[in-house]
Amino acid sequence: MTQAFGDEHTRIKLETVEKYLNAYTKALKQQSFTLLYVDVCAGSGASIPRALLTSQDDCGGQQQLLEAPAFAVDTDQIIVGSAIRALRITPAFDLYLLNDVKKSNVDALRKKIKSEFSHLYDRVTLSQFDANKMLFTLCRETNWRSNRAVVFLDPFGLQIKYETLLELGRTKAVDVWYLVPVFAMYRQIRGDGLVLEDGGRSVDEALGTTEWRNVVATEEKGQMDLWGVSAPVSKRAVDVAWFEAIAKERLKLAFGGQVVDEVLPLGRNGLHEFSLMFAWANPGDKARLASKLAKAVLK
Numbered sequence: 001m002t003q004a005f006g007d008e009h010t011r012i013k014l015e016t017v018e019k020y021l022n023a024y025t026k027a028l029k030q031q032s033f034t035l036l037y038v039d040v041c042a043g044s045g046a047s048i049p050r051a052l053l054t055s056q057d058d059c060g061g062q063q064q065l066l067e068a069p070a071f072a073v074d075t076d077q078i079i080v081g082s083a084i085r086a087l088r089i090t091p092a093f094d095l096y097l098l099n100d101v102k103k104s105n106v107d108a109l110r111k112k113i114k115s116e117f118s119h120l121y122d123r124v125t126l127s128q129f130d131a132n133k134m135l136f137t138l139c140r141e142t143n144w145r146s147n148r149a150v151v152f153l154d155p156f157g158l159q160i161k162y163e164t165l166l167e168l169g170r171t172k173a174v175d176v177w178y179l180v181p182v183f184a185m186y187r188q189i190r191g192d193g194l195v196l197e198d199g200g201r202s203v204d205e206a207l208g209t210t211e212w213r214n215v216v217a218t219e220e221k222g223q224m225d226l227w228g229v230s231a232p233v234s235k236r237a238v239d240v241a242w243f244e245a246i247a248k249e250r251l252k253l254a255f256g257g258q259v260v261d262e263v264l265p266l267g268r269n270g271l272h273e274f275s276l277m278f279a280w281a282n283p284g285d286k287a288r289l290a291s292k293l294a295k296a297v298l299k
């Protein structure tokens with residue numbers, strides 16, 4: 001089973017995180033920590049670029065699952081997913097915690113790991129929880145004196161809650177790659193500045209604040225009527241870049257300022273849909289190496 005989503009930007013995102021993982025296990029191999037790779041939106045292990053689907057196959061920005069593609073796809077066109085990339089890293093992580101909310105994805109991933117990574121199977125834990133719930137338990141129940149982790153947050157939309165980012169920051173031990181859905185935040189504001197009800201609530205939860213609502217609309221003078229009176233017209237006052245800046249500020253707040261300033265903008269056809277950001281929770285001097293590695297792979 002292969003998911004159908006993504007495009008060239010998906011490949012770039014995954015290669016960036018993969019480069020970091022490669023450097024991470026090499027850098028920490030002499031230390032006594034147990035190293036965890038935590039992928040909370042792990043998917044099925046592979047995806048097919050949406051551009052390869054015919055229009056009737058497309059699913060409007062979301063994923064679909066293909067038992068066997070109904071069209072010919074070269075194997076080199078299949079995008080290898082984050083979890084499989086992590087399992088290929090040498091030296092290997094000590095534990096792989098792979099999670100997806102969809103059972104079909106978890107089943108597909110299990111099947112792939114059993115057939116292709118049987119030598120690592122006893123290091124893998126597969127689960128099917130909401131990402132926030134899974135991370136909350138992990139952050140609270142792990143001994144962060146002896147464990148270190150790289151956490152990859154790779155959602156389609158506004159699924160990751162700010163509360164979860166706060167929990168990750170409190171561990172003082174995890175490095176986080178977060179694909180921030182900046183376009184999904186932006187599109188909850190209509191052109192006339194009105195914030196959509198449900199979507200707006202999701203933005204509140206993702207940013208952990210409602211303050212953004214105070215500045216996203218502005219009023220301008222409208223056209224004058226016959227009596228020379230103009231009624232004010234409301235319009236959207238922010239753009240995607242503004243949401244990127246706010247999301248970074250919020251992430252900094254959760255990680256004691258420890259967020260790399262360089263950000264990778266990603267999206268289909270030149271659209272800025274996501275911003276890949278890196279944060280590290282360990283305040284120690286040695287842990288600054290994490291930011292150096294992340295900056296190097298973000299170049």
Ligand SMILES: C[S@@+](CC[C@H](N)C(=O)[O-])C[C@H]1O[C@@H](n2cnc3c(N)ncnc32)[C@H](O)[C@@H]1O
Binds near residue numbers: 014044047081101
């Ligand atoms: C962009 S895909 C991630 C793909 C994966 N990282 C890869 O490289 O193939 C997002 C994934 O998040 C999963 N997902 C959506 N909402 C979720 C949630 N609340 N908790 C956990 N997983 C979720 C979807 O089922 C989907 O597989």
